[in-house]
Amino acid sequence: MEGLTSNLGSGLDAVFINITLIKALAIIFLGFIGGTLSGFLGSGGAFIMTPGMMNLGVPGIIAVGTNITHKFGKALVGSRSHGELGHVDKKLALMMLIGLLAGVRAAVKINSRIFESLGKAASNLYISIIFIIVLTSITIIIIRDIKNSRKSDHIIDNDLADKIQKINLPPVIQFEVARIRVSLWFPLIIAFATGYLAGTIGVGGFIGVPAMIYMLGINTRVAAGTELFLAIFSGAWGAIEYAQRGYVDLRLVVILYLGSLIGVQLGAIATEIVDQSIAKLVLVIVIASSDLGRVVMIPEYLRTLGYIDITSNTGNILSMVSTGLLFGGAILGMGVILKNVKEVALSEKKIKILSHAK
Amino acid sequence: MTDKNILIAITDIDIFTKTLPDIIKWLKSLNGNLNATLLYIADATDMESAIPILEDISTKNKQLIKIAEELNRQNIPTKLQLRTGVPHREIITEAKRKGAFTILMSTDSRGIIPRAFSRNIVKKVMEQAPCPVVVFKPQLLRFTDKVACKESHSKKRVVVSTDTQEYKALIKEKKVIIVVNTALDTKNPLLPLDFAEFSAEWMTRHLKDLNAYKAILLYQADNINEIDNAKKLLGTLIPAFEKRGIKATVIVNLSEEQVTAEIDKLQPEIVFVTGSKLAKHIEKHVRCKSITYPNPKQKELKTSIEYGVIALILYTFILIDFGFIQELVTKKSLISVLVVLITVILVAYAYGNTITHTLRYLGIKPKAH
Secondary structure, three states: OHHHHHHHHOHHHHOOOOOOOHHHHHHHHHHHHHHHHHHHHHHHHHHHHEEEEEEEHOHHHHHHHHHHHHHHHHHHHHHHHHOOOOOOHHHHHHHHHHHHHHHHHHHHHHHHHHHHHOOOHHHHHHHHHHHHHHHHHHHHHHHHHHHHHHHOOOOOOHHHHHHHHOOOOOEEEEOOOOOEEEEHHHHHHHHHHHHHHHHHHHHHHHHHHHHHHHOOOOOOHHHHHHHHHHHHHHHHHHHHHHHHOOOOOOHHHHHHHHHHHHHHHHHHHHHHOOHHHHHHHHHHHHHHHHHHHHHHHHHHHHHHOOOOOOHHHHHHHHHHHHHHHHHHHHHHHHHHHHHHHHHHHHHHHHHHHHHHHH | OOOOEEEEOOOOHHHHHHHHHHHHHHOOOOOOOOOOEEEEEEEEOOHHHHHHHHHHHHHHHHHHHHHHHHHHOOOOEEEEEEEEEHHHHHHHHHHHHHHHEEEEEOOOOOOOOHHHHHHHHHHHHHHOOOOOOOEEOOOOOOOHHHHHHOOOOOOOOOOOOOOHHHHHHHOOOEEEEEEEEHHHOOOOOOOOHHHHHHHHHHHHHHHOOOHHHEEEEEEEOHHHHHHHHHHHHHHHHHHHHOOOEEEEEEEEOOOOOOHHHHHHHHHOOOOEEEOOOHHOOOOOOOEEEEEEOHHHHHHHHHHHHHHHHHHHHHHHHHOOOOHHHHHOOOOOOHHHHHHHHHHHHHHHHHHHHHHHHHHHHHOOOOOOO
């Protein structure tokens, strides 16, 4: 905290934003959209909530710390009320936990160091670049997945998992529930990467689950269950790490809950109504718009750091475009979900009326 | 068979109307030819002029005619008499003049003033009556029992109230009504079954002579299309009673009458309802004991409000008085970690439960997240 205050020069007020009514409403809306996406897609709220908070003037590190803390509380209450965490390979999870916690700690340390030594703009730039890399990769993967799913003869290629399982780098361990025999180093690397991403941008599952499926050859259910189990620890550890450094804005966390806990229920209900292909379309819309929003903000961060020469007016315009892209994509995604829910509900009503008439 | 002159004394038409079905039932249980006199006394004890008395008689006349007609329809020949004066004196005088076999009266427990007023008249009539006095009441009254015990020391005077064994013996079958409409009003498909199980279990645990009771599953349909479905539904509820050895039957009515009127006609000892608007109406208006099965939806609403209040307090504390918490949160210590984690868990728990219970109240099953 000493480093933080000395570098910013203006004390704590520079870290925690002034929350006006409009900002509070925008945060509730962000929470609602993030919650809906989480409920609808199983994950992904952070793709919109962290950049959204950054667009509202929240420093990236606070946005990440706030989001990870918000996610932790939600996951804890959610897992408690549902009493189970799905199919978990506990042996694998416990071993991955080491890599995961190390990854989170490394991420938080690097994030804090950048923020404390180089300032808000550099920290925002760093977080945005990580976001752009992750979101672009995910967008490409989903678009490829949509294209492949249209081909009837599409077969999932799992050659990579076979190759990795053949590497006998000790210690090689048999995981009974996951039904794999693999060198411990690979789960540890995946866990570290997952933890690092979770600690840096608040999203880890999007890397952890596919990596466990495609790199280790674990079936989807066990991968998702193990990741959910790990997410609670990464969330808790991330929250502790950020809270210990004073980077959690409690007000933002509780305001996010106002929207997210309602949204998550709406999203979960929508999954029973809306088709899987629509879910992928929504995901692409939201992730791509969030990604573009971050890309647009890069020149503004570089201007603040003095690397490029653009006017502050242009910077403001870029900031507005970024916000527009992020919120526009989120509203569009929400619109697609609601439109489909409405259509399905109407057709069900028609069926009911017809059957009643018969 | 001998003729029996029955004097039905009315001092309060509203109370009397509520006890009329009991009175008819009791009169029908008597042997012999009955000649009833419906005597209404406009109380002139404290009145200063004759005008209010005349107005009172004129207003009550129509109601009394209807009551007399109802008694006649039930094959109880009834004449109507309207008097002014001091009630107990007029009743005693008329009973003596007619050579009454018995005097029937009604009394109520609701409200201190009516109770004291009617109790006073009943007490005086019982003290001076030349024949037995039978007192009916709309509800199971404790005070009447005491009055009965105190005042009926003379064997000549018999007080029968609706909760005494004498009166119960006159009704061959004891009935318990389960008003299924109240469960359907809640739009919870499982509630009728739970409600039936609760009612049957309550009867098993609380009623001494269970074999003497019959459970009536009552459903009052709004239109003819409902009847078949209602019968099917009620049929599924019968096993809840039969498996406990309780006789059960189904009544599906299509009637414009209120459910309360239907219940009054059946004269049950207990009515089972589930918390709803209709249940409140029934509880208020029926003349027998009512047992309420707690409506799960209302419970959900209550829980939701409780959690909502906790969440509101937490939000107020965090958002209004942030300076104090901010100081703790920004301390680079274990305290800031604890404050963050505990607050987040508390808010997520309280607010999350508010939403969960609200959704359940709205009939939406909360999903895993």
